[in-house]
Amino acid sequence: MFRDGLIKICGISTPEALEAALDAGADLVGFVRFPKSPRHVELDRGRDLARQARGRAQRVVLLVDPDDAALAEAVEAFDPDMIQLHGSESPDRVREIRDRFGRPVLKAVGIAEEADLAALARYAEAADRLLLDAKPPRTPGALPGGNGLSFDWRLLAALDPSVSYMLSGGLTPANVAEAIRLTGAGAVDVSSGVESAPGVKDRARIEAFVRAARAAYAGGRR
Numbered sequence: 001m002f003r004d005g006l007i008k009i010c011g012i013s014t015p016e017a018l019e020a021a022l023d024a025g026a027d028l029v030g031f032v033r034f035p036k037s038p039r040h041v042e043l044d045r046g047r048d049l050a051r052q053a054r055g056r057a058q059r060v061v062l063l064v065d066p067d068d069a070a071l072a073e074a075v076e077a078f079d080p081d082m083i084q085l086h087g088s089e090s091p092d093r094v095r096e097i098r099d100r101f102g103r104p105v106l107k108a109v110g111i112a113e114e115a116d117l118a119a120l121a122r123y124a125e126a127a128d129r130l131l132l133d134a135k136p137p138r139t140p141g142a143l144p145g146g147n148g149l150s151f152d153w154r155l156l157a158a159l160d161p162s163v164s165y166m167l168s169g170g171l172t173p174a175n176v177a178e179a180i181r182l183t184g185a186g187a188v189d190v191s192s193g194v195e196s197a198p199g200v201k202d203r204a205r206i207e208a209f210v211r212a213a214r215a216a217y218a219g220g221r222r
């Protein structure tokens with residue numbers, strides 16, 4: 001599940017968008033359970049989308065500081081291959097969720113400065129893989145993710161090379177190759193960078209993103 005060269009398309013909420021991601025060759029597809037997001041997926045629709053993706057890509061369900069009831073209903077509906085936690089869950093809570101729900105956990109951690117890398121060791125012990133994202137804007141009502149914001153990828157030069165992570169935050173078809181070459185990330189994740197409007201996935205942008213990421217993985221690190 002955690003081989004390198006992975007591409008995740010997140011924030012999928014329609015069968016058409018899912019088909020576009022699967023046709024393009026996405027390795028993982030992500031579904032958001034966060035009602036304030038334009039990408040939020042209701043449970044019934046989630047069941048259908050999960051069925052459509054089964055056996056074709058790894059299915060990821062994303063939640064933000066979920067309680068056990070929210071996790072239980074999401075796991076029942078999406079039957080995910082992985083749970084993405086995109087809130088301020090502590091390392092202990094990440095471990096508890098992983099143990100209680102028996103699914104691998106991808107834990108998002110916000111990066112803005114080198115000091116933020118210090119938190120990663122404890123999360124790396126608790127989660128199956130880390131997802132490094134930009135921190136959300138401080139504006140009231142801002143989403144915890146999916147904002148199309150990147151962080152300074154050069155900060156990752158100071159990262160312990162044994163830490164396995166997925167890179168996200170503001171990736172687009174135009175910058176994903178540079179991001180992979182600069183960081184050596186073994187996995188990338190995109191949501192708003194392959195949309196034509198918030199929550200509306202765009203087939204051509206998904207294809208361009210997957211093509212650019214695959215070419216960069218094939219070319220290796222600069």
Ligand SMILES: O=C(O)c1ccccc1N[C@@H]1O[C@H](COP(=O)(O)O)[C@@H](O)[C@H]1O
Pocket residue numbers: 010011030032034037038039062064086131133143144145146147148149168169170171189190191192193
């Ligand atoms: O996409 C959302 O609406 C969302 C809501 C709540 C938490 C996280 C969310 N998105 C995730 O954020 C990263 C980065 O997204 P972007 O590529 O910068 O738009 C990604 O994992 C999204 O799935």
